[in-house]
Structures are given as structure tokens and as C-alpha cells.
Amino acid sequence: MSKYIIVGGNKIEGELSIQGAKNAVLPLIAATVLNSSTNIIHDIPEITDVEIMIKILESLGCTVKRENKTLIVDSSRLHNYEIPEVYVREMRSSIVFLGAMLSRFGKIKVSYPGGCEIGSRPIDLHLRALKQMGAVIEEKHGFIVCETVNLRGCEIQLDFPSVGATENIMLAAVRSRGTTVIRNAAREPEVIELGNYINAMGGRVFGAGTATIFIHGVEKLHEIEYKIIPDRIVTGTYLIAAAITGGEILLKNVVPDHLQSVVSKLRETGCIIRSDKNSIELKTPRKLNSLESIKTLPYPGFPTDMQSQMMALTTICDGTSLFIENIFESRYKHVNELIRMGANIILDGRVALVKGVKKLTGASVTARDLRGGACLLLAGLAAEGETVLENAHHIERGYDNIHKDISKVGGNIVKIQ
Numbered sequence: 001m002s003k004y005i006i007v008g009g010n011k012i013e014g015e016l017s018i019q020g021a022k023n024a025v026l027p028l029i030a031a032t033v034l035n036s037s038t039n040i041i042h043d044i045p046e047i048t049d050v051e052i053m054i055k056i057l058e059s060l061g062c063t064v065k066r067e068n069k070t071l072i073v074d075s076s077r078l079h080n081y082e083i084p085e086v087y088v089r090e091m092r093s094s095i096v097f098l099g100a101m102l103s104r105f106g107k108i109k110v111s112y113p114g115g116c117e118i119g120s121r122p123i124d125l126h127l128r129a130l131k132q133m134g135a136v137i138e139e140k141h142g143f144i145v146c147e148t149v150n151l152r153g154c155e156i157q158l159d160f161p162s163v164g165a166t167e168n169i170m171l172a173a174v175r176s177r178g179t180t181v182i183r184n185a186a187r188e189p190e191v192i193e194l195g196n197y198i199n200a201m202g203g204r205v206f207g208a209g210t211a212t213i214f215i216h217g218v219e220k221l222h223e224i225e226y227k228i229i230p231d232r233i234v235t236g237t238y239l240i241a242a243a244i245t246g247g248e249i250l251l252k253n254v255v256p257d258h259l260q261s262v263v264s265k266l267r268e269t270g271c272i273i274r275s276d277k278n279s280i281e282l283k284t285p286r287k288l289n290s291l292e293s294i295k296t297l298p299y300p301g302f303p304t305d306m307q308s309q310m311m312a313l314t315t316i317c318d319g320t321s322l323f324i325e326n327i328f329e330s331r332y333k334h335v336n337e338l339i340r341m342g343a344n345i346i347l348d349g350r351v352a353l354v355k356g357v358k359k360l361t362g363a364s365v366t367a368r369d370l371r372g373g374a375c376l377l378l379a380g381l382a383a384e385g386e387t388v389l390e391n392a393h394h395i396e397r398g399y400d401n402i403h404k405d406i407s408k409v410g411g412n413i414v415k416i417q
């Protein structure tokens with residue numbers, strides 16, 4: 001298993017361009033099955049989650065080509081409706097094929113995704129909504145089989161603005177009869193992106209990015225060429241890489257608007273942040289202040305995907321910071337590893353209290369999940385001495401060659417296979 005060796009202490013200084021967004025590209029790849037035609041998507045990040053989505057498309061009968069950062073999917077010859085279990089186990093987001101395949105093929109068989117490192121992650125909201133739209137769902141022996149003759153538009157009230165459920169409903173509704181209305185819909189930029197993608201292939205989605213989304217079913221969709229949005233979580237991670245090392249960074253290919261909650265918290269620590277239309281710049285102050293409280297919430301609240309990286313920063317801020325993780329119950333797997341590096345953190349259920357220390361020290365630590373892994377990498381950049389970060393594969397699920405990016409801006413990090 002690969003690992004990163006990080007020697008801390010170097011300031012992160014310079015300029016980087018941000019990769020395409022992981023959380024946007026995964027539902028878009030599922031959406032490629034909808035049009036029975038060609039999909040060309042630009043700015044595809046080189047991450048393992050994309051590789052798994054490609055394998056799923058191929059197993060369904062799609063032809064997939066990858067040319068550098070461009071993905072070309074021909075979904076005209078799709079003929080299979082079973083998603084191999086191994087891929088669902090490797091990547092939970094593959095559940096977004098439920099809506100897309102019902103829409104395109106009228107049937108899908110997928111293994112039950114179950115829990116994962118960050119929590120139990122049920123899919124009851126997805127399944128209830130699809131049933132409301134006319135899908136017949138059988139859950140047996142750990143598999144879900146969904147079938148429908150005709151999906152019909154209806155009004156769906158979500159109990160929670162779930163990103164995955166909102167996306168699955170949107171995908172299912174694209175070619176259904178009539179209009180589907182999603183109330184209490186997720187408002188994440190990635191949901192807007194999926195709406196834009198569907199519309200660019202001839203669908204009719206209105207209101208994505210607000211709490212009420214309308215999807216008017218259409219009969220035919222056409223081929224599409226599309227460039228995906230930059231990754232707001234990678235942007236936030238790189239801003240913190242600069243802040244935690246006392247450095248200065250300019251990030252290009254960014255949508256600053258998507259980062260408001262993160263920027264506001266970084267400003268609270270004293271960081272100086274300037275942005276214009278497509279870039280964002282951070283300068284670190286002499287002293288970093290702690291954060292009074294930080295609660296993860298659905299967008300536009302503070303993202304759960306940035307909780308661990310922000311925690312890495314607060315371990316060396318002056319004072320005490322309070323974290324409340326509201327989205328996933330087991331998203332503090334990085335805490336014990338940070339403590340090994342000298343952090344002072346008290347954990348109680350969904351609450352973590354971080355008392356800033358003068359410095360972290362390098363240690364041998366293990367990534368347990370994607371963002372928690374990124375948090376440890378950041379801590380390693382700031383720590384005195386060498387950090388050995390095991391299980392780099394978790395980080396590679398979402399970050400496109402992070403070690404190369406960080407090296408470009410002065411970090412001392414190497415990957416060992």
C-alpha cells in the first residue's frame with residue numbers, strides 16, 4: 001500500500017491550478033447513460049473514484065475513452081443493468097446510478113452500499129422517492145433491484161436536504177412523464193452542476209441551487225460537450241496548506257463563491273484572503289486565532305468535507321476551537337492520529353474541542369478516509385520532523401496528484417508505492 005513521507009516545516013508558497021470537482025464529476029458520469037449518445041466531459045480529475053465510475057460504465061455496455069483530462073462516453077450501446085458488487089463496495093457514490101439507470105433502462109440491480117468509514121449512510125430517502133415515482137423496489141440478499149415501466153413525475157418532500165438523494169431524483173426524473181418537484185432539495189454547487197449538465201443535453205431542470213427543484217420530463221436527449229466546475233474542497237484544502245505552514249498561495253481555476261463558509265472561517269483565524277472572478281489568494285498572519293465554533297451543515301453552511309482539514313489548522317491556532325459534526329456520525333477518525341502528532345483534542349460524540357498547541361511533531365499516522373487523510377497530510381506539512389502517512393489510497397480517491405501539487409509550492413512530500 002502506498003504512503004506519503006512528509007518532512008514538515010517548509011512554507012507553502014506559490015501558485016496552483018485547481019482540478020475538476022470530484023463531487024460534481026461522479027453524478028455527471030452517471031448522467032452519461034441518459035442520452036444514448038456521446039458525452040464529452042473536460043477537466044476530469046485523475047482520481048480513483050473516477051476510475052471506478054468508468055469501470056461501471058463499461059460493465060453496463062458503454063464505450064469509454066479517456067484523453068488526458070477529457071472523458072468521452074458513448075452510451076448508445078448500453079445493454080446491462082447490473083452494477084458489479086465490487087465497485088459499489090469500493091465507492092458508495094455509485095448509488096447515483098439508481099436514478100440514471102431507471103431513467104434510461106427501466107431497471108437496475110445494485111448491491112446495498114451499507115455503511116462506510118464516516119458513518120452508516122442510509123439510502124432510505126433515495127428509495128422512498130424512487131418508489132413515489134413509480135419504481136418497484138425489491139431489497140433481497142444485500143441487493144436492490146429497481147424496476148419500472150414508466151416513471152411519473154410527482155412531488156417529493158425530502159426529510160433532509162440529502163445531496164445524493166436530490167441527485168438520484170433529478171436523474172430519475174429527466175425522462176419521466178410529467179413534472180417532478182423536489183422540496184427541501186440539497187443546494188450544493190454540485191447539484192446545480194448536475195442540473196446544468198442535464199439541461200445542456202436537452203433536459204428541463206429549473207431551480208437547482210434552491211430548496212425547490214422542478215424537473216419536467218422530456219422524451220429525447222442529445223449529445224453533449226461539457227467542462228466541469230473546479231473542486232471547492234481541494235481549493236479549501238490548499239488554502240489551509242498555506243495557512244498551516246505560515247505561507248502564501250494563489251489558486252487559479254476557482255469559483256470563490258462556492259467557498260464562502262470556508263473563507264469566512266479562515267478569515268476568523270486572521271488569514272488575509274482576496275479573490276476575484278476565477279482565483280483566490282491567501283496570506284497567513286503572524287499569529288493564527290482559534291475558531292469559536294464550527295458546525296458542519298448542508299450548503300451554504302460549512303461543509304463536512306472540510307471539517308478535518310480545518311481541524312488540522314486549529315491544532316496550532318492560539319486558543320480553543322469547538323467542532324460540531326452534524327452530517328456524519330463517524331467523521332472524526334483523524335482525531336486520534338492528530339493526537340499522535342501532538343495535538344490536544346477532546347472528543348465526545350459529535351463534538352470535538354481543540355486546544356491549540358505551539359507545534360505538531362511528525363509521527364507515523366494512518367489515513368482512515370479521504371478527507372481525514374488530507375487533514376493528516378496538512379498536519380504533516382506543519383509538523384516538526386518526518387511524518388509517515390499510511391494508506392495514501394484514501395486520499396487519491398479525491399485528490400489528483402496532491403503530492404505533486406504540494407511539492408510544486410514548496411512542500412517536502414514524496415509518495416512511496
Ligand code: UD1
Nearest residue numbers: 023121122123124125126160162163164165298304327328
Ligand atoms: C455528503 C455531503 C456532501 C459531500 C458528500 C461526500 C452534506 C449534506 N452532504 O453527500 O456535501 O460532498 O457527502 O463527502 O453535507 N441521509 C439519510 N438518508 C438518506 C440519505 C442521507 O438519512 O437516504 C442522511 C445521511 O446519513 C447524512 C445526511 O443525510 O446524515 C446527508 O447525507 P447526503 O447529503 O445524502 O450524503 P452524500 O450525498 O453522501
